[in-house]
Structure formats: structure tokens, C-alpha cells
Amino acid sequence: MVHAIRLAVAGIGNNISALLQGIYFYRDLLSRRIESGELPGIKHAYIGGISVGDITLVSAFDVDSFKIGKDLGEAIFQTPNNYPRLGIEIPKQDAKVSPGLRLGEDNMVIGKEGVVEELKQSRADILLYSLPTGMQWAADAYSQCCLDAGVGFVNCTPEIVARNPEILSAFETAGLSLIGDDLASHLGTSIVHQSLLRLLSERGLTLLSSYQLNIGGNEDFKNLLQNGAGKLKSKKNALAQNEAELDLIEVVPSAGYIRHLRDNKVAILNIEAVGWGGTPVSLDLKLKVQDSSNAAGVIIDLIRIAGVAQRNGSGGFHPAASRLLKSPPFGHADDEVLTVENAIMSLDARAMSG
Numbered sequence: 572m573v574h575a576i577r578l579a580v581a582g583i584g585n586n587i588s589a590l591l592q593g594i595y596f597y598r599d600l601l602s603r604r605i606e607s608g609e610l611p612g613i614k615h616a617y618i619g620g621i622s623v624g625d626i627t628l629v630s631a632f633d634v635d636s637f638k639i640g641k642d643l644g645e646a647i648f649q650t651p652n653n654y655p656r657l658g659i660e661i662p663k664q665d666a667k668v669s670p671g672l673r674l675g676e677d678n679m680v681i682g683k684e685g686v687v688e689e690l691k692q693s694r695a696d697i698l699l700y701s702l703p704t705g706m707q708w709a710a711d712a713y714s715q716c717c718l719d720a721g722v723g724f725v726n727c728t729p730e731i732v733a734r735n736p737e738i739l740s741a742f743e744t745a746g747l748s749l750i751g752d753d754l755a756s757h758l759g760t761s762i763v764h765q766s767l768l769r770l771l772s773e774r775g776l777t778l779l780s781s782y783q784l785n786i787g788g789n790e791d792f793k794n795l796l797q798n799g800a801g802k803l804k805s806k807k808n809a810l811a812q813n814e815a816e817l818d819l820i821e822v823v824p825s826a827g828y829i830r831h832l833r834d835n836k837v838a839i840l841n842i843e844a845v846g847w848g849g850t851p852v853s854l855d856l857k858l859k860v861q862d863s864s865n866a867a868g869v870i871i872d873l874i875r876i877a878g879v880a881q882r883n884g885s886g887g888f889h890p891a892a893s894r895l896l897k898s899p900p901f902g903h904a905d906d907e908v909l910t911v912e913n914a915i916m917s918l919d920a921r922a923m924s925g
């Protein structure tokens with residue numbers, strides 16, 4: 572029998588609304604015996620024997636007074652969250668939103684004991700860290716709470732956690748997963764931009780300049796207007812083929828908060844290049860996506876990779892997660908697509924033999 576992954580979540584924003592609603596959406600399809608290969612919108616119906624529906628949210632943390640104390644199934648719909656309802660009923664969860672960590676006036680972190688206690692009580696396997704970008708203190712403090720409570724950590728944000736060698740080594744030693752940093756959206760601007768730039772270089776055209784502008788109407792876009800520095804660096808990590816090329820590429824993580832776009836993201840990409848005989852090539856592309864579906868479609872794999880690897884006794888980072896992240900600890904390798912698929916297959920093989 573498969574034991575579901577017990578997930579704790581920090582930051583009950585649009586990502587968690589998309590994740591929780593999506594889990595029920597796929598559970599419903601699975602209960603109607605739709606074959607695993609036919610599940611729409613996801614690549615891996617199973618990882619290490621764990622299906623998309625085998626995730627149970629067991630504890631939750633936030634600092635928004637309108638979310639604290641509410642059942643998680645209700646808190647995900649609290650404004651300013653504006654991810655749409657997927658038309659599936661979300662029952663009462665076993666988890667209520669608990670007070671998260673805060674920074675006191677003296678820059679001391681408040682609430683660590685409560686978070687550690689709740690993580691232990693709820694017997695969480697993994698904590699998904701999904702706070703607004705730009706809160707390095709919080710990423711440090713939540714990851715330390717996980718080490719104290721014996722819980723793995725998945726970092727959705729550009730904050731440096733898995734790329735910090737000391738923290739990574741502490742998770743390795745404790746036999747706990749540490750997956751990060753910054754998820755690469757399912758079909759987001761970075762992966763589309765990266766693929767087009769790779770194509771250009773594969774075909775031997777010469778890049779002259781390129782830019783990427785993103786706009787949206789959720790809290791993440793509002794926050795990135797002020798706190799976009801970490802995201803900018805992480806987005807550039809995702810595009811890097813070589814340093815010289817990076818100078819030719821401009822990235823604007825949030826070119827504007829447009830309220831009526833709600834949780835939709837609109838990205839504009841431009842590439843200017845020269846081909847044969849120095850003649851110009853110009854490419855303009857517009858991508859429109861449901862921003863937080865784009866996150867949840869990747870989070871679902873990151874959680875399962877973290878949970879299965881940890882159960883298999885392997886702590887620290889797992890290579891199966893690398894291409895699903897913008898800034899993994901060991902960078903991106905050329906043959907990575909293969910490595911990721913191989914690593915996921917090895918998790919599957921272990922689950923079948925175990």
C-alpha cells in the first residue's frame with residue numbers, strides 16, 4: 572500500500588490554492604479510473620509509486636490574520652488569493668492555518684518553537700516553502716525549523732537555501748531532502764525563452780539582443796515590483812548558456828501589476844539575431860498562462876521527488892529535480908533532460924522493487 576506524502580505548507584497564497592485544488596481535481600479523475608497516462612496537464616502521473624492524488628496537506632503556516640485559524644480548504648480562497656476555482660469541491664482539511672514565523676523589531680525570528688512543534692505533531696514529511704519572494708530571513712528560519720523537526724524542505728522561491736553548502740550538508744547529514752531553489756514554471760517564460768535561445772545557438776544563428784517582460788495581476792507580481800532582485804538573478808541563471816550571452820539578454824520579472832489580469836501572466840519575448848550573410852532574424856512571442864497552475868504543475872513533482880528520495884534514505888538534493896528548478900545547487904547540465912528522466916525512472920524502479 573502506498574503511504575501518501577504528508578505535506579506541510581508555508582505561505583497559503585495562490586500556489587497552494589492551485590496545488591490543493593489540483594490534487595482534488597486529479598483524485599477525482601483517478602477515482603473514475605482514468606488511466607494514469609491519460610491525466611491531462613501533467614507528465615508524471617506517478618513518481619516512485621506516488622500518484623498526483625497521494626499528497627495530504629497536514630499543516631499550514633501564514634501570517635495573514637484572515638487566513639490564520641481557518642481550515643486550509645477555506646483559507647486558500649481568502650483574498651488577496653485570486654487563483655480561480657477549478658469547479659471541484661474541496662472538503663474540510665485536517666489542517667488549520669497556524670501562525671507562521673515573524674521578524675521582531677530586533678530582527679529576531681518569532682515563533683520558531685510553535686512551527687517546530689506543529690511540524691512534529693502533524694508528522695509532516697516535507698515542508699513546501701512558498702512565501703513572497705525577497706524574504707531570505709524567512710527561508711533560513713523555516714529551513715532551520717525543518718532540520719529541528721526532522722522534515723524535508725522544498726523551496727519554491729529564489730531565496731538561497733539549497734545553494735547554501737552549509738544548509739545542504741546539514742540536510743544531507745540528517746537524511747532529509749532539500750530541493751531548491753526557485754521552481755521553473757511548467758510552461759513559463761524562462762523555459763520557453765531558454766528553449767528558443769538554445770535553438771538559435773544549435774542552428775548557428777548569432778544572437779544580437781533579447782528581452783523578456785512579464786506582467787500579471789496577482790500578489791506575486793505586486794511584490795516583485797519592489798523585491799525582484801533575487802528573481803531577476805534566478806531567471807538569468809535559468810537562461811545562462813554563457814556569460815557573454817547573458818549581457819545581451821534583458822529580463823524584467825514584473826514589468827507591471829495589472830489588477831484585472833488576476834492570476835494570469837502575460838509574457839512578451841523578443842529575440843533579434845543574424846543568420847546567413849548577416850541578414851536579420853526577428854522573433855516576437857506572447858505567452859499567456861494561469862500563473863499558479865504553472866507553479867503547481869511543477870510543485871507536484873518536486874514534492875514527490877523530495878518525499879520518495881527521503882523515504883529511500885537519500886538526504887540532500889536529488890538530481891531528478893534539477894530541470895524543474897531555475898537555480899539548482901549544481902547548475903544546469905547540457906544532458907539534463909535525460910538525467911532527470913533517468914533519475915525519476917530510478918525512483919520508480921526502487922518503488923517497484925521495494
Ligand SMILES: NC(=O)c1ccc[n+]([C@@H]2O[C@H](COP(=O)([O-])OP(=O)(O)OC[C@H]3O[C@@H](n4cnc5c(N)ncnc54)[C@H](O)[C@@H]3O)[C@@H](O)[C@H]2O)c1
Nearest residue numbers: 582583584585586633634671701702703704756790862866
Ligand atoms: N507562479 C509561479 O509560476 C512561480 C514560479 C516560481 C516561483 N514562484 C514563487 O512562489 C512564491 C509563492 O507564490 P504565490 O503566488 O503563492 O504567492 P502569494 O503572494 O499568493 O502567497 C504568499 C503567501 O505567503 C504568506 N506569508 C507572508 N509572510 C509569511 C511568513 N512569514 N510566514 C508564512 N506565510 C507568510 C502571505 O500571507 C501569502 O499568503 C513566490 O515567491 C513566487 O515568486 C512562483
